[in-house]
Amino acid sequence: MSEVLVLVDHVDGAVTKPTLELLTIARSIGEPSAVYFGGGEVPSVLAEHGAEKIYQLDDAVYSDYLVAPKAEALAKLVTDASPAAVLVVSGGEGKEIAARVALKTESGMITDAVDVAVDGGTVTTTQSVFAGNFTTRSVVTKGVPVVCVKPNSTSPEAAFGAGTVESVSVDISDAAKGARIVSSSEKASTGRPELTEAAIVVSGGRGTGGDFSEVEAFADSLGAAVGASRAAVDSGWYPHSFQVGQTGKTVSPQLYVANGISGAIQHRAGMQTSKTIVAVNKDEEAPIFELVDFGVVGDLKTVLPQATEGIASR
Numbered sequence: 465m466s467e468v469l470v471l472v473d474h475v476d477g478a479v480t481k482p483t484l485e486l487l488t489i490a491r492s493i494g495e496p497s498a499v500y501f502g503g504g505e506v507p508s509v510l511a512e513h514g515a516e517k518i519y520q521l522d523d524a525v526y527s528d529y530l531v532a533p534k535a536e537a538l539a540k541l542v543t544d545a546s547p548a549a550v551l552v553v554s555g556g557e558g559k560e561i562a563a564r565v566a567l568k569t570e571s572g573m574i575t576d577a578v579d580v581a582v583d584g585g586t587v588t589t590t591q592s593v594f595a596g597n598f599t600t601r602s603v604v605t606k607g608v609p610v611v612c613v614k615p616n617s618t619s620p621e622a623a624f625g626a627g628t629v630e631s632v633s634v635d636i637s638d639a640a641k642g643a644r645i646v647s648s649s650e651k652a653s654t655g656r657p658e659l660t661e662a663a664i665v666v667s668g669g670r671g672t673g674g675d676f677s678e679v680e681a682f683a684d685s686l687g688a689a690v691g692a693s694r695a696a697v698d699s700g701w702y703p704h705s706f707q708v709g710q711t712g713k714t715v716s717p718q719l720y721v722a723n724g725i726s727g728a729i730q731h732r733a734g735m736q737t738s739k740t741i742v743a744v745n746k747d748e749e750a751p752i753f754e755l756v757d758f759g760v761v762g763d764l765k766t767v768l769p770q771a772t773e774g775i776a777s778r
């Protein structure tokens with residue numbers, strides 16, 4: 465089976481769920497090898513999700529500088545290993561690394577894939593475009609396919625791989641050290657689960673009128689993440705990092721609760737694959753009701769406190 469490289473996205477050794485999704489996809493098209501930039505013990509979760517090999521690149525250059533050293537090292541691995549594909553999480557850093565690797569290895573790159581498969585020996589990708597209205601299939605015609613896969617494209621499945629760790633050292637060029645990190649600060653934690661990883665997401669829209677307290681209280685009663693529509697974000701009521709939709713995050717939780725959100729196509733693009741969808745909206749004609757499994761017609765200021773109280777009393 466051909467090797468498939470998976471770039472590991474992690475925070476201080478805590479591997480993100482989208483990386484585990486990539487390992488699951490990699491297993492379906494070949495033999496996964498994880499590429500882990502970091503020191504210490506390699507996270508066991510990588511082998512537990514099927515990584516046969518783990519390339520460990522432990523050097524301060526990868527944390528001291530922006531993405532160029534990582535891209536240079538990954539490109540070297542791609543050249544040496546000639547994998548069937550390279551899978552990267554489709555996010556800001558992932559896309560930048562992928563673009564640099566594709567350029568350095570003279571390969572084609574595909575962004576925002578929602579599925580990756582092998583068809584007649586060729587790696588093919590599926591992309592969902594125009595807010596989920598069209599599905600395109602694409603193949604890379606030059607070099608090694610470098611594919612950025614959207615979070616929540618699949619569910620991570622555990623499967624034991626050998627997890628053989630291979631320490632890799634790459635001489636990073638001065639050119640790649642052109643931009644150094646001077647300081648970084650951790651973003652204040654909300655104490656809630658990460659939006660793209662949460663099993664339950666409770667979102668608020670324009671219908672909140674700018675007061676997210678009921679939405680947050682309900683989310684907390686369920687241990688859920690909080691999301692927001694673009695109308696709420698554009699109004700300055702909630703930070704952009706919590707926006708769900710075409711120009712925000714894609715979520716696919718077990719339960720998605722939309723509160724005071726009309727259900728515009730661009731919002732749906734980020735949540736329509738949720739397993740169970742519930743909406744609270746005072747307009748029974750709101751388009752979100754076409755999509756839901758359960759709908760409550762009512763004012764969220766009345767419905768949500770009752771729901772929160774109901775859950776708390778259980």
Ligand code: FAD
Nearest residue numbers: 669670671693694695709710711712724725726731746764
């Ligand atoms: P509205 O459409 O104004 O709906 C508010 C809803 O709240 C209404 O249905 C109303 O009946 C209900 N309501 C009002 N008061 C209450 C109450 N007290 N209780 C219960 N219900 C109440 N949008 C996104 O969300 N995410 C995106 O990523 C995104 N990307 C976009 C990209 C592009 C290129 C464009 C053009 C648009 C994008 N949009 C996106 C915007 C999108 O088209 C909608 O404008 C937006 O989703 C509307 O947000 P909303 O549902 O909160 O507001």
